[in-house]
Amino acid sequence: MADHYFSAEPTSADNRRTVEARIWGRDYTFTTATGVFSRDRLDIGTAVLLREVQAPADGGTILDLGTGYGPIACALAVESPKAEVWAVDVNTRALDLTTENASRAGVGDRVHPALPDGVPDDLRFDEIWSNPAIHIGKPELHKMLLSWLPRLKPGGRAWLVVGKNLGADSLQRWLTENIHPTTRQASAKGFRILKLQAPS
Numbered sequence: 001m002a003d004h005y006f007s008a009e010p011t012s013a014d015n016r017r018t019v020e021a022r023i024w025g026r027d028y029t030f031t032t033a034t035g036v037f038s039r040d041r042l043d044i045g046t047a048v049l050l051r052e053v054q055a056p057a058d059g060g061t062i063l064d065l066g067t068g069y070g071p072i073a074c075a076l077a078v079e080s081p082k083a084e085v086w087a088v089d090v091n092t093r094a095l096d097l098t099t100e101n102a103s104r105a106g107v108g109d110r111v112h113p114a115l116p117d118g119v120p121d122d123l124r125f126d127e128i129w130s131n132p133a134i135h136i137g138k139p140e141l142h143k144m145l146l147s148w149l150p151r152l153k154p155g156g157r158a159w160l161v162v163g164k165n166l167g168a169d170s171l172q173r174w175l176t177e178n179i180h181p182t183t184r185q186a187s188a189k190g191f192r193i194l195k196l197q198a199p200s
């Protein structure tokens with residue numbers, strides 16, 4: 001079967017390259033590879049998320065759900081020097097790249113790449129950031145969100161970027177009805193930035 005970017009272990013050749021990105025005023029070089037989401041450049045949706053939302057100043061425990069090669073996790077760890085960032089993905093090649101990229105960015109000690117089962121069960125998050133894998137299909141997407149978003153601490157919040165044409169508005173309603181109140185924080189370039197707020 002052909003690889004998807006969400007394949008657990010991509011079978012395609014691991015052809016690596018680097019992409020440059022400017023996030024929150026800093027320049028990054030990320031290693032990417034075939035079989036990983038958006039290997040040619042920082043994804044536009046991810047760029048919109050990182051432009052519209054600021055990293056938390058006070059650190060805390062953060063989850064980057066569906067980290068890919070780790071751009072969100074690395075930038076959060078750099079910008080928020082006290083944060084511990086869990087970078088979760090089902091794709092082992094993505095996790096290898098995140099390890100490398102975090103190390104290059106000087107935050108390898110505070111970025112924790114992990115498969116979903118590799119995160120301690122009792123860990124709770126101050127913030128969850130995600131450019132979620134919409135293409136896994138609605139049942140899987142809902143299952144993934146139901147297994148992570150309720151793990152926000154009281155008063156914690158989640159930031160999600162979702163394509164307007166990929167069901168952002170219906171996902172916003174579903175999140176509000178099934179998890180926590182969710183509002184639209186911004187809208188740009190065909191993407192919605194959703195903010196989910198856990199009660200205090």
Ligand SMILES: C[S@@+](CC[C@H](N)C(=O)[O-])C[C@H]1O[C@@H](n2cnc3c(N)ncnc32)[C@H](O)[C@@H]1O
Nearest residue numbers: 005006037046066067068089090091131133144
């Ligand atoms: C849209 S990509 C975003 C990647 C990266 N955050 C970025 O902005 O470039 C979504 C990622 O979610 C991962 N993914 C798919 N299903 C997942 C699951 N059940 N749990 C965690 N990650 C998953 C995919 O492998 C993919 O890397």
